Amino acid sequence: MITAELYLAYVLACMVILIVPGPTILLVVTYALRQGRRAAIWTVTGVGLGDLTAMIMTLVGLGALLAISAELFLAVKWLGAAYLVYLGIRLWREPHPTSSEDVLVNAPSGRSMLLQAWLVTALNPKGIIFFVAFLPQFVDPAGRAAPQLALLGAAFLALAIANAAAYALAAGRLSARLRHARFYTWVNRIGGSVLIGAGVMTAFSGNGNRG
Secondary structure, three states, X not given: OOOHHHHHHHHHHHHHHHHOOOHHHHHHHHHHHHHOHHHHHHHHHHHHHHHHHHHHXXXXXXXXXXXXXXXXXXXXXXXXXXXXXXXXXXXXXXXXXXXXXXXXXXXXXXXXXXXXXXXXXXXXXXXXXXXXXXXHHHOOOOOOHHHHHHHHHHHHHHHHHHHHHHHHHHHHHXXXXXXXXXXXXXXXXXXXXXXXXXXXXXXXXXXXXXX
């Protein structure tokens, strides 16, 4: 059984890993800056579903397969990178708003934001490798593995959702103070550029942030 000390060490390690923003958080912040707290609900839900998907894939063996198959890992990595670049290009090509009302009219649907956050999170191979390589280090080999993995996974999922929500709410609060059309145009351009850059870095680097 996991000791309290080991569990606390695991939680602290997860917090350190999650707090550094990666592609998922960049997407959450970009939408929160554009749409405020409305976007936070949908994107944070998408992040939670994406991490849950990665956990389920790990439990059914895909995570282990990614860990031993370089070709499959590269395929998932390039797919995730391509999707990030696609989202970045979409942001760049969105019509420039002339007023803050135009921003709300042209806003993507909540379902669309949820889907995008889910895909970016679930297609991040670093997340699956995290569940394969990191979680087992905190499992007591003398106890049953399944309950321990479920406990560790649930803790990570809760922390990931809380982390994404904190970033989204902070960005949403800033958005409420900067409701100008020019601001949203630059958010689109900067956010799109960052997502494209994150996609390129994901494709060509061996290491990167999970979140």
